[in-house]
Amino acid sequence: MAEKIIMPKTGMAMEEGVIIEWFIKEGDVVSQGDIVAEIETDKSSMELESDYDGTILKIVHPAGTTVPVVKVIAWIGEPGEEIPEEDEAEPKAEEASPAEAAPAAAAPAVPASAPKTAKADMIGDRVKATPAARRVAGEKNVNLADIEPSGKHGEVREADVMAAPAVTATPLAARVAADQDISLSEIAGSGHAGKIFKADLTALSGMSGAVDEAFVPNYQDELVDLTKIQQITGKRMLQSHTEIPVVTENAKADVTELLAMRKSLNESLDVKISINDFVLLATARMLRLNPRMNASLAGNNQLLYKGRINLGMAVATPKGLLVPVIKDADMYSITGISAAARELSVKGREGKLQMDEMEGGTFTVSNVGMFGVTSFTPIINQPEAGILGVCAVEDKLAMVDGEVVVRKEMGLSLTFDHRVVDGAEAAIAIKTVKDFLEAPLTILA
Amino acid sequence: MRDITYAQAINEAMSEEMRLDKNLIFIGEDIGVYGGAFGVSKGMFEEFGPERVKDTPISEQVITGCAAGASMTGLKTIAEMMFSDFMTLAMDQLANQAAKNRFQFGGQGAVPMVLRAPGGSGTGAAEQHSQSLEAWVAHVPGLKVVIPSTPADAKGLLKASIRDNNPVVFLEQKLLYRQKGPVAEIGEDEIIPLGKADVKREGKDVTIITYGRMVPRSLKVAEDLAKEGIDVEVVDIRTLVPLDKEALIKSAKKTGKVLVVHEACQTGGFGGELVSVVVESDAFFYLDAPVKRLGGLDVPIPYNPNLEAQVVPTEEKITAAIKNLL
Numbered sequence: 179m180a181e182k183i184i185m186p187k188t189g190m191a192m193e194e195g196v197i198i199e200w201f202i203k204e205g206d207v208v209s210q211g212d213i214v215a216e217i218e219t220d221k222s223s224m225e226l227e228s229d230y231d232g233t234i235l236k237i238v239h240p241a242g243t244t245v246p247v248v249k250v251i252a253w254i255g256e257p258g259e260e261i262p263e264e265d266e267a268e269p270k271a272e273e274a275s276p277a278e279a280a281p282a283a284a285a286p287a288v289p290a291s292a293p294k295t296a297k298a299d300m301i302g303d304r305v306k307a308t309p310a311a312r313r314v315a316g317e318k319n320v321n322l323a324d325i326e327p328s329g330k331h332g333e334v335r336e337a338d339v340m341a342a343p344a345v346t347a348t349p350l351a352a353r354v355a356a357d358q359d360i361s362l363s364e365i366a367g368s369g370h371a372g373k374i375f376k377a378d379l380t381a382l383s384g385m386s387g388a389v390d391e392a393f394v395p396n397y398q399d400e401l402v403d404l405t406k407i408q409q410i411t412g413k414r415m416l417q418s419h420t421e422i423p424v425v426t427e428n429a430k431a432d433v434t435e436l437l438a439m440r441k442s443l444n445e446s447l448d449v450k451i452s453i454n455d456f457v458l459l460a461t462a463r464m465l466r467l468n469p470r471m472n473a474s475l476a477g478n479n480q481l482l483y484k485g486r487i488n489l490g491m492a493v494a495t496p497k498g499l500l501v502p503v504i505k506d507a508d509m510y511s512i513t514g515i516s517a518a519a520r521e522l523s524v525k526g527r528e529g530k531l532q533m534d535e536m537e538g539g540t541f542t543v544s545n546v547g548m549f550g551v552t553s554f555t556p557i558i559n560q561p562e563a564g565i566l567g568v569c570a571v572e573d574k575l576a577m578v579d580g581e582v583v584v585r586k587e588m589g590l591s592l593t594f595d596h597r598v599v600d601g602a603e604a605a606i607a608i609k610t611v612k613d614f615l616e617a618p619l620t621i622l623a
Numbered sequence: 624m625r626d627i628t629y630a631q632a633i634n635e636a637m638s639e640e641m642r643l644d645k646n647l648i649f650i651g652e653d654i655g656v657y658g659g660a661f662g663v664s665k666g667m668f669e670e671f672g673p674e675r676v677k678d679t680p681i682s683e684q685v686i687t688g689c690a691a692g693a694s695m696t697g698l699k700t701i702a703e704m705m706f707s708d709f710m711t712l713a714m715d716q717l718a719n720q721a722a723k724n725r726f727q728f729g730g731q732g733a734v735p736m737v738l739r740a741p742g743g744s745g746t747g748a749a750e751q752h753s754q755s756l757e758a759w760v761a762h763v764p765g766l767k768v769v770i771p772s773t774p775a776d777a778k779g780l781l782k783a784s785i786r787d788n789n790p791v792v793f794l795e796q797k798l799l800y801r802q803k804g805p806v807a808e809i810g811e812d813e814i815i816p817l818g819k820a821d822v823k824r825e826g827k828d829v830t831i832i833t834y835g836r837m838v839p840r841s842l843k844v845a846e847d848l849a850k851e852g853i854d855v856e857v858v859d860i861r862t863l864v865p866l867d868k869e870a871l872i873k874s875a876k877k878t879g880k881v882l883v884v885h886e887a888c889q890t891g892g893f894g895g896e897l898v899s900v901v902v903e904s905d906a907f908f909y910l911d912a913p914v915k916r917l918g919g920l921d922v923p924i925p926y927n928p929n930l931e932a933q934v935v936p937t938e939e940k941i942t943a944a945i946k947n948l949l
Contacts, residue, residue, distance in 0.1 A: 310879045310911040329912075330947070336879055336911040 180255035180262065181230045187247035187370065188219060194246045195219050197239055206234045208254065215241075215251070233257045248368060299332035307334035314339040319347065321361045347374035354379050407498035418560050425601060426555040426567075426593040429608045433571060434586045436618040447513065453588070454491075454545045455516040457568050460614035460621050461543055462487050462507035462515075468607040470599050472540045474561040481598065490539035490559055491519060493526035500526045501559055503539040512622055543568060552589050563598040566611065567591035588615070624807060630663045630800040632774035633739070635809060636781035637664070637701055641671055644699060647785065650677045651686060651703030651739075660705045661741060661800050687713035687738060691721040691790070694736040701785065706752045707740035707794055710759065721790040722765030733788045737781070741795040742770075743836050743886055744931055748797075750923035753931075755835075755887035760792045761863045761896070767791040767817055768863040772838035774804040776861055779815030787817065796836045817862045820870035826856035829880040829948055832871055832897050834860045837884045837936060844941045855945065863893055871897060872904040879911035880948045886935045889918030912948045917941060 185195050198216040202208060208228045215226040235253040239245050253261045299306040305322040307315070311334045315322045320342050327334040345362045347355065351374045355362050360379060367374030404412065433453065440451055465472040465487045476482040489507035493500050502522035507515060525531045542559045545568035556567040569589030576585045592608040599607070614621045627635070641647050649667065651659070655678040658665040668676045679686050683704055690702035704710065710717065717738065724732040744753035761768045769784055769791060771777040777795070784791040807813040823838055824845050831841045838859045845855035858874050860867060875881050881901055883894040894916040901907075901914055920934040 308879075308911045309907050310909050313908045 182250045183252040185245040310336040318344040351376045405497045423596045431612040431615040451516045464610040484540045490542035492544035564594035624805045626803045632778035636778045640785045647699040649701045683709040683712040687716040690736045700736040704740035707742035718763045739793045741797045744924040745798040749926040753924035758893045770794045770835040818865035820867035824857040826854040828854040830874040830878045833884040872906045875901045875906035876909040881914045892918045
């Protein structure tokens with residue numbers, strides 16, 4: 179059987195290499211370990227050894243050509259041996275004039291095999307297969323629907339799956355494929371031993387003509403109705419954004435000690451207090467100390483200082499953004515506010531919030547830290563004076579006692595209505611929250 | 624090792640145990656001077672005398688009831704029933720008395736008895752003397768159920784049954800009484816514990832789970848199929864209760880294809896239990912074909928010898944069933 183000499187992949191980042199020089203020509207006899215070519219990558223040049231004994235049957239790419247990694251650059255085998263047709267045809271496309279070669283070279287993925295003639299029987303939308311076949315298909319990451327069945331009743335059996343080539347893919351590629359309903363076994367991966375990367379899938383979807391239409395995800399425009407909640411949210415967002423002169427101030431809080439205290443509390447009390455619970459409580463305490471942040475405009479000439487501190491918390495739900503309110507948030511203990519917040523967010527996600535649970539807010543906290551956001555400008559929930567955006571916790575190097583140590587730092591983004599609060603007052607407010615978080619015992623005091 | 628018959632192996636097991644334990648007695652119809660309907664007890668009357676090898680009236684209820692009573696009150700008993708079909712007459716003593724005693728007395732009661740009874744067709748004994756009724760007794764908690772397929776198994780399992788403190792129904796196979804096989808020398812004490820299956824033939828393509836007379840028949844089929852390149856594993860469960868589930872599951876996982884064979888009528892037969900053990904276990908995920916049962920036809924055993932041969936699993940039927948799995 180003719181064997182391939184491929185463009186080696188010498189590093190994770192290597193995508194293509196240049197054949198600087200061939201040391202052999204077609205018809206030459208080489209031994210395993212003989213140097214056959216010099217290859218240049220973006221980092222260095224290297225000598226390419228033959229992995230096989232045999233005769234050079236064909237040099238697919240002449241010296242000077244740039245070739246994607248793992249693509250065939252030459253064939254080796256017995257004199258007169260046939261070169262596999264399918265594989266020979268593939269690199270030919272890349273040999274075309276430079277202008278044409280570019281798109282082909284950028285698209286490493288092509289269907290791995292010709293369409294199957296026989297397909298398994300279906301039971302509804304399930305492939306008819308034995309339990310053993312299902313187990314092995316799962317282990318090999320093979321799609322049962324692509325396997326030719328040998329069972330007497332049209333079912334796929336274990337041996338059929340065993341005979342199918344294993345498909346390996348990165349977890350991300352597997353997920354993308356599942357999302358887009360692409361069968362991994364139809365993809366030729368660009369990685370080692372055909373491992374499929376996400377790029378192979380995206381390359382596939384971007385190629386028209388070069389790929390069978392059946393393999394291209396069908397992306398189409400779609401018009402959907404906004405939910406009632408989304409419509410209301412949209413109106414209120416626009417109103418808030420156009421009516422209020424907003425300023426956002428960003429700060430960072432060192433939460434190393436807070437994280438340690440949270441861990442200790444959770445372990446000793448067997449609870450699940452989140453960082454956000456501490457932020458809620460710290461914010462509630464801050465509002466008691468900075469009443470102007472808990473106020474709102476009453477007409478053009480008056481300010482209404484609200485007596486109760488009712489803290490809204492933004493919850494992303496399947497139907498849209500909801501802001502349930504923790505009433506008298508400053509009266510809670512940390513475990514109490516944690517339980518209250520959890521109950522409201524669960525209700526929110528399940529669509530079970532009552533109207534009175536979303537009314538009466540005096541200030542809002544919005545947390546997108548879990549998504550890694552480091553700073554943002556939340557929109558104020560009118561008629562409140564401000565909204566505190568909670569950002570991600572990140573590692574930060576700091577000097578402590580002359581030593582470099584890792585500290586945990588969380589971003590805070592306070593957006594406020596400048597008609598109600600001045601910049602300095604807001605800065606004091608955000609600093610108050612920061613101080614609470616950095617000395618977490620004071621939140622509990 | 625020497626070759627002796629299945630009947631001789633049973634005789635040796637009883638005789639050796641009676642020599643070891645003076646409290647062990649043996650009762651049944653025509654087991655004394657006559658030596659047993661199938662000649663199993665030849666020589667025992669002469670060796671152990673009329674007090675320990677006792678002929679009984681023709682009443683299976685009496686035989687079983689006496690055995691249970693004697694065993695509850697300090698003796699150990701082997702009772703022989705001439706044909707296992709007559710367990711019908713002894714069922715109250717067996718199922719309601721012998722099997723329940725230990726449980727009724729909070730584990731303090733013990734009924735160390737063995738009810739030996741031959742079963743199976745193939746001798747022209749017709750519908751009332753040819754049945755395979757193991758499923759009836761396997762369904763009664765408190766009874767252990769043993770069906771040996773070779774002389775060595777018969778000897779080793781009978782010795783274990785005699786030493787067991789619970790009632791054991793030891794179902795012998797009429798058609799195997801004259802079969803010879805290698806058995807350990809007398810006195811070598813080859814005990815085979817109850818609840819251990821035996822892989823009689825290793826194979827990789829398909830598993831036959833079976834017991835009793837169907838074991839040699841399945842082995843013959845396996846040898847024939849080996850010539851066609853089909854590698855059959857034959858698992859002899861040997862004891863129905865307690866059942867060696869692990870052995871069945873292991874073999875099913877190994878081959879992925881399972882055929883259960885028994886002579887008893889298929890409907891309500893013990894094969895259904897064996898199939899359940901396999902499909903309820905994680906062997907399910909290794910199955911590469913539906914698990915197949917091959918039992919006897921749901922008819923009384925006919926007197927006509929041609930029909931009699933056809934109502935139970937034949938070599939041809941077993942072969943066809945295996946090929947259908949592959």
